[in-house]
Amino acid sequence: MNRPANFYVLSLLLLILFACNNPGAKTPATPAAEPVKIDNQGVNIDYTDSRTGDTTLLFLHGWGINQTYWSNQVTAFTPRYRVVTLDLPGFGKSGQNRQSWTIEDYGKDVTAVLTKLDLRNVILIGHSMSGAIIVETALNNPTRVIGLIGVDNFKNIAYVETPADKGEADKFYNAARAHYKAVVTEYGNQALFAPSTDSLIRQRVIADISNSDSVIAMEALEKGDRYPLHEKVKDLKKTIYMINSDVTPTDTAAFRKDSIRYYLLNIGATGHYPMVEKPAEFNTLLQHAIDRIGQ
Numbered sequence: 666m667n668r669p670a671n672f673y674v675l676s677l678l679l680l681i682l683f684a685c686n687n688p689g690a691k692t693p694a695t696p697a698a699e700p701v702k703i704d705n706q707g708v709n710i711d712y713t714d715s716r717t718g719d720t721t722l723l724f725l726h727g728w729g730i731n732q733t734y735w736s737n738q739v740t741a742f743t744p745r746y747r748v749v750t751l752d753l754p755g756f757g758k759s760g761q762n763r764q765s766w767t768i769e770d771y772g773k774d775v776t777a778v779l780t781k782l783d784l785r786n787v788i789l790i791g792h793s794m795s796g797a798i799i800v801e802t803a804l805n806n807p808t809r810v811i812g813l814i815g816v817d818n819f820k821n822i823a824y825v826e827t828p829a830d831k832g833e834a835d836k837f838y839n840a841a842r843a844h845y846k847a848v849v850t851e852y853g854n855q856a857l858f859a860p861s862t863d864s865l866i867r868q869r870v871i872a873d874i875s876n877s878d879s880v881i882a883m884e885a886l887e888k889g890d891r892y893p894l895h896e897k898v899k900d901l902k903k904t905i906y907m908i909n910s911d912v913t914p915t916d917t918a919a920f921r922k923d924s925i926r927y928y929l930l931n932i933g934a935t936g937h938y939p940m941v942e943k944p945a946e947f948n949t950l951l952q953h954a955i956d957r958i959g960q
Contacts, residue, residue, distance in 0.1 A: 704760070705777040710751055711758035712778060713739070718747030720786045720811075720959070725775065726750075727793025727816075727937075728889065729849070729874035729882055731757030734792070737944035738951065746955075751778055753795070755881035766884040768892040772801030779809050788958055790951070792816040793937060794889045800897050812958035814906040814951065817937050819927075822895045823919035838887050845879035858936035859912045866941055898925055906954040908947060910935045930954060 703710045713732065722742055724735040732750040742748050752759040754774055755766055763770075775798060779787060787810050791799035796818030803810040826834070841848040853871050874882070898905060904926040909915050911931050920927040930950040935942040 701781055703778055703781045705754070705774045706763070707760075708754045708763050708774070709760040710754060710774055710778060712749060712751035714782060715739075715743045715746075715748045718745065720788065720955075721747040721749060721784045722788050722790060722955070723775070723778070723784065724748070724750045725789065725791040725795035725798055726753065726756070727791075727795055728886055729756065729877045730870065731873065733757075734938065734941055738790075738940060738948060741944075741948045742951075747784070749778065749782065749784065751775075753798075755885060756877060761878060761881060766881055767888045768797045768801050771795075771798045771885075772805055775799075775802040776805055779806055785809060786811050788812040788814060788955060790814045790816065791818070792940065793818055794885065797889055797892045797894050797897070800894065800901055801892075803901060803903060804897065810903075812906065812955075813901075813903060814908065814954050814958075816908050817910050817939060819894075819898075819905055819907050820909065820913060820915045821919075822898055822925075823916065823922070824895075826891070834887075834890065838883060841886075842879065842883050845883070846875045849874050849882075857938075859910065859934050859942075861934055862936040862938075862942055866936075866938060870938060895919075895923075899923055904928055904958075906930070906958070908932055908939060908950045908954065910937070910939055912936065928954065928957065 700714070703712060711732075722738075724732065724738060726732055726734050732752050735750050739748050739750060753771055754763070755761050775789075778784070779802070787806075789799035789802055789810055789812070791813070793816070796815040799813045799815070803813055837848075837852075841852075850871055853874055854867070857870060858867055905920070906928045907915065908930045909932065912934055915929055917927065917929060930953065932939045932943060932946055932950060939947045
Protein backbone atom coordinates (compact mmCIF):
# COMPACT_ATOMS: atom_id res chain seq x y z
CA MET A 666 0.00 0.00 0.00
CA ASN A 667 1.33 3.43 -0.90
CA ARG A 668 1.60 5.96 1.93
CA PRO A 669 2.65 9.61 1.76
CA ALA A 670 6.28 10.35 2.63
CA ASN A 671 5.31 12.51 5.60
CA PHE A 672 3.60 9.47 7.16
CA TYR A 673 6.97 7.73 7.50
CA VAL A 674 8.59 10.86 8.89
CA LEU A 675 5.84 11.16 11.49
CA SER A 676 6.14 7.47 12.42
CA LEU A 677 9.88 7.82 12.92
CA LEU A 678 9.43 10.85 15.17
CA LEU A 679 6.86 8.98 17.27
CA LEU A 680 9.22 6.03 17.69
CA ILE A 681 12.01 8.34 18.83
CA LEU A 682 9.69 10.12 21.26
CA PHE A 683 8.50 6.78 22.68
CA ALA A 684 12.05 5.58 23.18
CA CYS A 685 13.03 8.78 24.99
CA ASN A 686 10.09 8.52 27.37
CA ASN A 687 10.18 4.76 27.87
CA PRO A 688 11.37 3.97 31.41
CA GLY A 689 12.81 0.72 30.09
CA ALA A 690 15.06 2.47 27.59
CA LYS A 691 18.47 2.85 29.24
CA THR A 692 21.41 4.96 28.26
CA PRO A 693 24.64 3.04 28.72
CA ALA A 694 26.19 4.10 32.04
CA THR A 695 29.54 5.82 32.02
CA PRO A 696 31.94 3.41 33.73
CA ALA A 697 33.38 4.66 37.02
CA ALA A 698 37.03 5.59 36.90
CA GLU A 699 39.32 2.85 38.14
CA PRO A 700 40.91 3.63 41.52
CA VAL A 701 44.49 4.81 41.26
CA LYS A 702 46.92 2.21 42.58
CA ILE A 703 49.21 3.73 45.20
CA ASP A 704 52.39 2.30 46.63
CA ASN A 705 55.54 3.57 48.29
CA GLN A 706 58.59 1.72 47.00
CA GLY A 707 56.53 -1.35 46.22
CA VAL A 708 54.46 -1.38 49.43
CA ASN A 709 50.78 -1.18 48.53
CA ILE A 710 48.67 1.46 50.29
CA ASP A 711 44.97 0.66 50.63
CA TYR A 712 42.80 3.78 50.70
CA THR A 713 39.37 5.29 50.09
CA ASP A 714 38.75 8.56 48.25
CA SER A 715 35.49 10.44 47.79
CA ARG A 716 37.22 12.23 44.86
CA THR A 717 35.39 15.56 44.95
CA GLY A 718 35.85 18.72 47.02
CA ASP A 719 38.11 21.76 47.08
CA THR A 720 39.46 20.97 50.56
CA THR A 721 40.77 17.50 51.37
CA LEU A 722 40.41 15.87 54.78
CA LEU A 723 42.97 13.08 55.03
CA PHE A 724 42.35 10.79 58.01
CA LEU A 725 45.15 8.66 59.49
CA HIS A 726 44.37 5.98 62.06
CA GLY A 727 46.42 5.19 65.13
CA TRP A 728 48.58 2.29 66.23
CA GLY A 729 47.27 -1.22 65.68
CA ILE A 730 43.94 -0.27 64.12
CA ASN A 731 42.79 0.73 60.60
CA GLN A 732 40.93 3.23 58.46
CA THR A 733 37.46 1.84 59.28
CA TYR A 734 37.60 3.69 62.60
CA TRP A 735 36.84 6.85 60.59
CA SER A 736 33.58 5.55 59.07
CA ASN A 737 31.41 8.02 61.01
CA GLN A 738 33.56 10.90 59.81
CA VAL A 739 33.56 9.71 56.19
CA THR A 740 29.76 9.73 56.20
CA ALA A 741 29.50 13.11 57.92
CA PHE A 742 32.12 15.07 55.96
CA THR A 743 31.97 13.65 52.43
CA PRO A 744 29.11 15.96 51.34
CA ARG A 745 31.29 19.05 51.91
CA TYR A 746 34.88 17.89 51.47
CA ARG A 747 37.08 15.49 49.60
CA VAL A 748 37.61 12.75 52.17
CA VAL A 749 40.53 10.34 51.98
CA THR A 750 41.34 7.55 54.44
CA LEU A 751 44.10 4.96 54.28
CA ASP A 752 45.50 1.96 56.06
CA LEU A 753 49.04 2.70 57.17
CA PRO A 754 51.41 0.07 55.76
CA GLY A 755 51.76 -2.82 58.17
CA PHE A 756 48.13 -2.48 59.27
CA GLY A 757 44.70 -3.11 57.79
CA LYS A 758 44.78 -4.05 54.11
CA SER A 759 48.00 -2.25 53.19
CA GLY A 760 51.23 -4.04 52.41
CA GLN A 761 53.74 -5.36 54.93
CA ASN A 762 56.66 -6.04 52.59
CA ARG A 763 59.38 -3.89 54.11
CA GLN A 764 61.63 -3.90 57.16
CA SER A 765 61.54 -0.30 58.41
CA TRP A 766 58.57 1.18 60.29
CA THR A 767 59.67 4.65 61.39
CA ILE A 768 57.59 7.83 61.50
CA GLU A 769 59.74 9.08 58.63
CA ASP A 770 58.76 5.99 56.60
CA TYR A 771 55.10 6.64 57.29
CA GLY A 772 55.51 10.28 56.30
CA LYS A 773 56.77 9.07 52.93
CA ASP A 774 53.78 6.73 52.63
CA VAL A 775 51.36 9.60 53.16
CA THR A 776 53.35 11.80 50.79
CA ALA A 777 52.92 9.10 48.13
CA VAL A 778 49.14 9.39 48.58
CA LEU A 779 49.22 13.20 48.41
CA THR A 780 51.32 13.10 45.26
CA LYS A 781 49.59 10.26 43.42
CA LEU A 782 46.12 11.73 43.99
CA ASP A 783 47.47 15.29 43.56
CA LEU A 784 45.69 16.38 46.74
CA ARG A 785 45.54 20.11 47.45
CA ASN A 786 44.36 22.20 50.40
CA VAL A 787 44.89 19.20 52.65
CA ILE A 788 43.96 19.08 56.32
CA LEU A 789 45.72 16.15 57.95
CA ILE A 790 43.81 14.47 60.78
CA GLY A 791 45.88 11.99 62.77
CA HIS A 792 44.87 9.80 65.69
CA SER A 793 47.31 8.64 68.37
CA MET A 794 50.63 7.64 66.75
CA SER A 795 49.58 9.46 63.59
CA GLY A 796 49.99 12.80 65.35
CA ALA A 797 53.70 12.39 64.68
CA ILE A 798 52.98 11.18 61.14
CA ILE A 799 50.94 14.27 60.24
CA VAL A 800 53.76 16.49 61.54
CA GLU A 801 56.32 14.63 59.43
CA THR A 802 54.03 14.76 56.40
CA ALA A 803 53.33 18.48 56.80
CA LEU A 804 57.04 19.27 57.06
CA ASN A 805 57.62 17.44 53.78
CA ASN A 806 54.60 18.94 51.96
CA PRO A 807 54.34 22.62 52.94
CA THR A 808 52.49 23.67 49.77
CA ARG A 809 49.86 20.92 49.94
CA VAL A 810 49.07 20.87 53.68
CA ILE A 811 47.07 23.76 55.12
CA GLY A 812 46.32 22.38 58.58
CA LEU A 813 46.85 19.64 61.15
CA ILE A 814 44.39 18.18 63.64
CA GLY A 815 45.52 15.69 66.24
CA VAL A 816 43.13 13.27 67.91
CA ASP A 817 44.00 12.34 71.50
CA ASN A 818 47.69 13.08 71.06
CA PHE A 819 50.28 15.88 71.46
CA LYS A 820 49.56 15.59 75.19
CA ASN A 821 53.17 15.54 76.35
CA ILE A 822 55.20 17.10 73.56
CA ALA A 823 58.03 18.27 75.84
CA TYR A 824 58.58 14.84 77.39
CA VAL A 825 62.25 13.88 77.59
CA GLU A 826 63.04 10.21 78.11
CA THR A 827 65.45 9.74 81.02
CA PRO A 828 67.76 6.71 81.24
CA ALA A 829 65.44 5.27 83.89
CA ASP A 830 62.40 5.84 81.66
CA LYS A 831 64.21 4.22 78.75
CA GLY A 832 64.98 1.18 80.86
CA GLU A 833 61.34 0.76 81.85
CA ALA A 834 60.16 1.29 78.27
CA ASP A 835 62.64 -1.27 76.97
CA LYS A 836 61.30 -3.82 79.44
CA PHE A 837 57.81 -3.24 78.06
CA TYR A 838 58.92 -3.51 74.42
CA ASN A 839 60.85 -6.70 75.12
CA ALA A 840 57.96 -8.27 77.03
CA ALA A 841 55.53 -7.37 74.25
CA ARG A 842 57.82 -8.83 71.61
CA ALA A 843 58.03 -12.07 73.58
CA HIS A 844 54.34 -12.35 74.57
CA TYR A 845 52.60 -9.94 72.22
CA LYS A 846 48.91 -10.75 72.60
CA ALA A 847 48.97 -11.08 76.37
CA VAL A 848 50.98 -7.91 76.95
CA VAL A 849 49.10 -5.65 74.52
CA THR A 850 45.75 -6.91 75.78
CA GLU A 851 46.72 -6.03 79.35
CA TYR A 852 48.17 -2.70 78.21
CA GLY A 853 45.06 -1.86 76.22
CA ASN A 854 42.66 -2.63 79.03
CA GLN A 855 44.70 -0.54 81.48
CA ALA A 856 45.63 2.46 79.33
CA LEU A 857 43.35 2.91 76.32
CA PHE A 858 39.83 3.11 77.71
CA ALA A 859 37.72 5.19 80.05
CA PRO A 860 35.14 3.67 82.41
CA SER A 861 32.50 4.93 79.97
CA THR A 862 33.99 3.18 76.91
CA ASP A 863 31.45 0.77 75.43
CA SER A 864 32.35 -2.91 75.76
CA LEU A 865 31.98 -3.49 72.01
CA ILE A 866 34.50 -0.74 71.29
CA ARG A 867 36.88 -2.27 73.83
CA GLN A 868 36.54 -5.66 72.17
CA ARG A 869 37.05 -4.21 68.68
CA VAL A 870 40.19 -2.30 69.63
CA ILE A 871 41.78 -5.18 71.54
CA ALA A 872 41.00 -7.60 68.70
CA ASP A 873 42.52 -5.31 66.07
CA ILE A 874 45.66 -4.56 68.06
CA SER A 875 46.25 -8.12 69.22
CA ASN A 876 45.78 -9.50 65.70
CA SER A 877 48.27 -7.08 64.15
CA ASP A 878 51.63 -8.40 63.00
CA SER A 879 53.58 -8.31 66.26
CA VAL A 880 56.96 -7.49 64.72
CA ILE A 881 55.60 -4.57 62.72
CA ALA A 882 53.40 -3.33 65.56
CA MET A 883 56.22 -3.23 68.09
CA GLU A 884 58.70 -1.63 65.69
CA ALA A 885 56.14 1.05 64.80
CA LEU A 886 55.30 1.65 68.47
CA GLU A 887 58.89 1.95 69.64
CA LYS A 888 59.96 4.14 66.73
CA GLY A 889 56.89 6.32 67.21
CA ASP A 890 57.51 6.73 70.93
CA ARG A 891 61.10 7.84 70.26
CA TYR A 892 60.38 10.21 67.38
CA PRO A 893 61.66 13.75 68.25
CA LEU A 894 58.16 15.21 68.19
CA HIS A 895 58.93 18.31 70.24
CA GLU A 896 61.69 19.52 67.92
CA LYS A 897 59.69 18.64 64.82
CA VAL A 898 56.64 20.60 66.02
CA LYS A 899 58.85 23.63 66.68
CA ASP A 900 60.13 23.38 63.10
CA LEU A 901 56.61 23.16 61.71
CA LYS A 902 55.48 26.75 62.32
CA LYS A 903 51.81 25.76 62.04
CA THR A 904 49.02 25.75 64.58
CA ILE A 905 48.42 22.33 66.11
CA TYR A 906 44.70 21.66 66.59
CA MET A 907 43.83 18.92 69.07
CA ILE A 908 40.63 17.07 69.90
CA ASN A 909 41.58 15.38 73.15
CA SER A 910 39.97 13.41 75.93
CA ASP A 911 40.49 14.80 79.41
CA VAL A 912 40.96 11.38 81.02
CA THR A 913 44.66 12.22 80.82
CA PRO A 914 45.70 15.92 80.71
CA THR A 915 47.22 17.82 77.80
CA ASP A 916 50.36 19.78 78.78
CA THR A 917 49.47 23.10 77.17
CA ALA A 918 52.20 24.86 79.17
CA ALA A 919 54.78 23.12 76.98
CA PHE A 920 53.22 24.71 73.88
CA ARG A 921 53.25 28.17 75.45
CA LYS A 922 56.81 27.83 76.74
CA ASP A 923 58.15 27.30 73.22
CA SER A 924 55.66 29.64 71.51
CA ILE A 925 54.09 26.76 69.60
CA ARG A 926 50.67 27.76 68.33
CA TYR A 927 47.93 25.37 69.47
CA TYR A 928 44.17 25.14 69.81
CA LEU A 929 42.76 22.53 72.20
CA LEU A 930 39.23 21.18 71.88
CA ASN A 931 38.24 19.05 74.87
CA ILE A 932 35.83 16.22 74.15
CA GLY A 933 35.54 15.26 77.82
CA ALA A 934 35.63 11.80 79.32
CA THR A 935 36.32 9.28 76.58
CA GLY A 936 39.00 6.68 76.12
CA HIS A 937 41.66 6.93 73.44
CA TYR A 938 39.15 6.62 70.57
CA PRO A 939 36.79 9.62 70.71
CA MET A 940 35.88 9.36 67.01
CA VAL A 941 34.05 6.08 67.71
CA GLU A 942 33.17 6.62 71.38
CA LYS A 943 31.40 9.97 70.88
CA PRO A 944 31.10 10.37 67.10
CA ALA A 945 28.49 13.15 67.07
CA GLU A 946 30.36 15.32 69.58
CA PHE A 947 33.64 14.53 67.87
CA ASN A 948 32.31 15.59 64.47
CA THR A 949 31.09 18.90 65.89
CA LEU A 950 34.53 19.65 67.33
CA LEU A 951 36.24 18.52 64.13
CA GLN A 952 34.06 20.86 62.06
CA HIS A 953 34.98 23.70 64.41
CA ALA A 954 38.69 23.01 63.92
CA ILE A 955 38.27 22.78 60.14
CA ASP A 956 36.40 26.09 60.09
CA ARG A 957 39.18 27.81 62.03
CA ILE A 958 41.83 26.47 59.67
CA GLY A 959 39.82 27.84 56.76
CA GLN A 960 39.59 31.36 58.19
